[in-house]
Amino acid sequence: MGRMRNGIVIDMRLINHMHLDKERQEVTAGGGVITDDFARYLQSHGMEVTVGSCPTTGLLGVAFGAGLGRLQGKYGFLNDNMISCKLALADGSVVTVSKDTNPDLFWAVRGAGHNFGIALEATFRVYPQENGGIHHTWDFEYGLDQCEQVLEAVNRVHDIMPPELAIFVLWRRESPGGFKHLILVNLVFAGRESAAAPWVAAFEELRPVRGSGRVAATWAELPWETYGGQNKLLSKPEVWRLAPNKMMGAVSVRELHVPTVKAFFESVRDMNERFAGRGWFGAMFECLPHHRTREFPDDATAFPWRNGANHFLMLTATPVSMEDREPFEAHLDKWKKAFTEVSGTRIGPRTILYLLARILYNIHLHPLRSYPGPALWAATRLPWHHASLRGDLAWTLLSLHQRHGPVVRVAPDELSYAGGGGAWRAIYGARGPGEYAKCLDGRGIAGPGMRAGGAAGIVTAPRARHARLRRAVLPAFSDRALREQEGCLQLYVGKLVGRLRTACDGGAQDLCRWYGLMAFDVVSDLAFGQPAGCLDNAGQPWLQVIGARAKSIVWFQFAMHYGLDRWMGLIAPKSSIEARKKHLELTSAKVRRRLEQKEDINRKDFMSYILDNEAETLSNKELVLMASSFIVAGSGTSSSALTATTFFLGRNPDKYRLLAEEVRSAFVSEAEITIESTSRLSYLKAVIDEGKGDVIEGRWVPGGTAVGVHQLSAGRMESNFRHAKSFIPERCMAYAEMRLMLAKLFWNFDFELADNSNKWLDEQKTYLVWEKTPLMVNLRPRD
Structure with a gap:
């Protein structure tokens, strides 16, 4: 124990015990444990969790601040993984805080400050290491004249980067190659090396003046192997004795504001030259993934910037003598204020001028x-x-x-x-x-904030990831696979015809709704081998959920563009947000049941082809997102095209008669109507192409x-x-589901639009996809 002005300094190093309960995947660490010891202990047991980038800081101090780090995209902040903490309070009592015991204090110690008590120990949730504990890292150094290109690349990559990637941007006064005033970009990838290729290429293309090449390092060694080994130097006691008066400032921003960061780096260069021999100025920007962190509610902990800021900026000024304190502090104050002005969380005069410009x-x-x-x-x-x-x-x-x-x-x-x-x-x-x-x-359709759990589905995945997902699912859409699914299509098209025969005596029918029920039954069975039962139970809630979910996407586009994703719950309709969440829950449950029944499926479905594709295996999260794409695309596109085609045929009696004649003259009985036979109906194909606007x-x-x-x-x-504006199928002279449905519709019925549906198309709204209103049609059975 030592003394300081108006207080005492307690040496916590003796409270450095650690214990891992591997079965529960929990580790307990004493208040004196530093992050380097913590990482090495967990690594020796094949486990990991988020810790900060500095290996010499106290673990619990990091956790009380939030615990940002390279792995937060996969596991959340360190304090998101805190299970409990033992505190010595100011009155001398010792209490344990957790979600069940002293929950308010447990909430506060995780992000609201460091003044609630002395942390004696804490227990954290930990995770099995992936890829054998190996992480891949690259250092790229650029001249100050490349600043704008580098910062734009960082912003561009950060918007779409996967949870395994973390980016660090540092100021470097001089490199071993003799280059001065450099911007160092460090990439760390906690996944397979091959998956990092597009992100590495984005920075190699900028022609760095110096690069480290790939370095493979264990999780515990990462802090020592990155940034050109600067941590090895800065952690030495003799280096600290040379400059004990380290000053730091910190700002959280939504993105790197290129003009401000460039001006800051130029100022750092100028200050280093002005005060050469009297101190140092530097910076480290942590551009970290936020996928997992944003799965936690805003108020899960007291940390205030969970959804507000994407980058954590650390500015440093280190005078050799405190006689120079004033200009060093002024430098930090100036740039903290400048970054705050463009942080995306505050609107000031500079921001207004920037927007006008x-x-x-x-x-x-x-x-x-x-x-x-x-x-x-x-x-x-x-x-x-x-x-x-x-x-x-x-x-x-x-x-x-x-x-x-x-x-x-x-x-x-x-x-x-x-x-x-x-x-x-x-x-x-x-x-x-x-x-x-x-x-x-x-x-586009959805940026990173729209992705489920930080993962991208096949529609929103970057090119390299999209190619992998496409290879995984491609066998499900081969000609052979389509032929194997004909029985499923025939079943539900036939069932819809039967339902329409029963219902048409009751007046005009909403074919938009009927097509939607049939399409959802088809895609559910094709994708999972599990019927949805929509044609048997028209009140199936999932259809309404999908429609409302589409509206959430346009709200996400708006919120993401203006940095308002933190307030989505306030600005977007609650029903849309809840629909998106419900859709993912229903999809996840469907996938889980399908995986549990893997050996009990009697015929091939889409999942069969994906699960049997040993060359491209998908994680559970990727399977859920792939299934979500199947459901939305498979049910929405075909039902929309069928509805629109029916509308145009009803509005164009001459085209209606041509198609009816082609279908009814091509077959002797309904049993002859198959995927293969309808593919030979040229006018039917033209009608479908024209109806869907191809x-x-x-x-x-x-x-x-x-x-x-x-x-x-x-x-x-x-x-x-x-x-x-006319409906002319002749100018378009395989869509198996639509061919079967339309052929059987014309074989079994005559129809005409109800009077209130003559302007159906003009009433449609679009929220990424068409929000279809009822299409009322009068049906008459032919027999």
């Missing part, structure tokens, strides 16, 4: 300034989000294309195309080096621009199709 830049100086479109849409993405949240985006974009032509600037960094096949082939048809990357930063589409487009073909506009542009 950005709007003027977007309109008058941006590389896309010459593209046609409304000035307001070019200035800010707000009009795009406004139309999307109202459900009017599809019709609004159609209006913009009709007014401005086949290429329209619909946001500061986005172009919408409605031209011919050239745009379609260029954007979606290229493969290999020329392929366009998917836009996963909030402009359309396809120089100038150089700058990098970073989001591009896409707007199918509704492309299908309705007179420059693409003569009589574009």
Whole structure:
């Protein structure tokens, strides 16, 4: 024990006991344990959990702050994994705090400060090490002239990076190669080396002046092997004695604001040169994954920035003598304030000026300034989000294309195309080096905050991960697999025909609803070998959940773009948020039951092909997300196409008669209507293509621009199709489910639209997908 001004210093090093209960996966550590000892102890037992990047700090002090670290994307913060803590309070009593004992104090010690008591020991949840405990790390060093490229790459990668990746950005005064004033980027990947390739490539492409190459290190050795070995130097007592007056400042920000960070690094260079021999200035930015951390509720612990900040900035100023204290402190104060202004959590005068400047830049100086479109849409993405949240985006974009032509600037960094096949082939048809990357930063279907548990499904996965997921599922969509599933399709199409025969005597039927019930039954059986029973029980709640879930996606797009994801619960309709959560719960339960019944499935379903594909194995989380894609895409797309095709046929009696004649003359009996036989009906195929709007589409487009073909506009542009608003299947002259359904519908029924459905298409809203209203149809059995 020692003394300090107005207090005492307690040497905690003797309280350094550790005990692992491997069966319960829990470790208890004394208050004097440092993170290096903790990591080495767990590693020796094949376990791990999140700890900070500095190996010489006290473990419990780290946990009380939050416990940020490289592995938080997989396990959450260290204090998320705290089970209990034993505290000595100011009155001399010793208490244990946990979720069941002194829960309020347990909540407070995890993030609200360090003044609640002396931590004697704590128990944490720990996890079995993956990949044999090996982590892969790369150091890249760049000159200050490369600052903007590097920071933009960090922001771009951080938006979409997987939970296994962590990025650190450090200032380096000089490297062994003689280079001075460097930006060091360190990547750490806690997974298979091959899966890290796209993230490593993103920084190799920037041409670093120096690189370490890949270094494989155990979890405990990571702090010593990264940053060019700086921790080895800085942890030596003799180095600390040279500069004992270390000052630090910390700021949490949503993203690295490039102009501010660049100005800061230039200031660090200038201060190091000005005070050479009298001190040092530096920085370390931790750009950490947040997938697992955001699965915990905001109020799970007292840590206030769980959903608010993505990057933790540590600024350092170290005077040799305290005579220089004033300029060193002024440097820290200046830049803490500057980073706070652009942190994304505060709006100040600088932020307002920046926003105004950005709007003027977007309109008058941006590389896309010459593209046609409304000035307001070019200035800010707000009009795009406004139309999307109202459900009017599809019709609004159609209006913009009709007014401005086949290429329209619909946001500061986005172009919408409605031209011919050239745009379609260029954007979606290229493969290999020329392929366009998917836009996963909030402009696309869903960025990282939308992903379940931090994992990306096949639709939102980056290119390398998408390829792996695609290989895993590809066997389920082969010709052979399709033929094996015909019995399932025939079963539910036949059941729907039977239900319609019974129901049509009761008046006009909502075919939109009936198609949805049938499609959900089909996809449930095809994907899991388990019937959903929708045609037997039309009140099945999952269908309503899927519809409401789609609305949550557009709210997530809006929230992510403006850094409001922390407040999603306040700004988005509660029903949408709950629907997304319920959908994932139902999907997870379905997958769990399917895995439990692995040996009891009598025929092949989609999961059979995935589980039997030994070359590409998926985790449970990836299986759930894959199943979610099956359910949403399989039930929504076919039912939408069938509904739209039925509407257009009802509105176009001449086309109705042509299709009826083709179907009824092709077969002698209903038993002849199969997947193979309907594939020979050319007009049926043309009707399906026309009904679903299957359309396809120089100038150089700058990098970073989001591009896409707007199918509704492309299908309705007179420059693409003569009589574009008319239903003309002849111009499109395999969709097994739709072919079977339409063929059997025309074989069994005559139909016409009810009067209240003649304007059905004009009433549709879109929330990423069409929100279909009832399509009322009068059916008459042919026999």
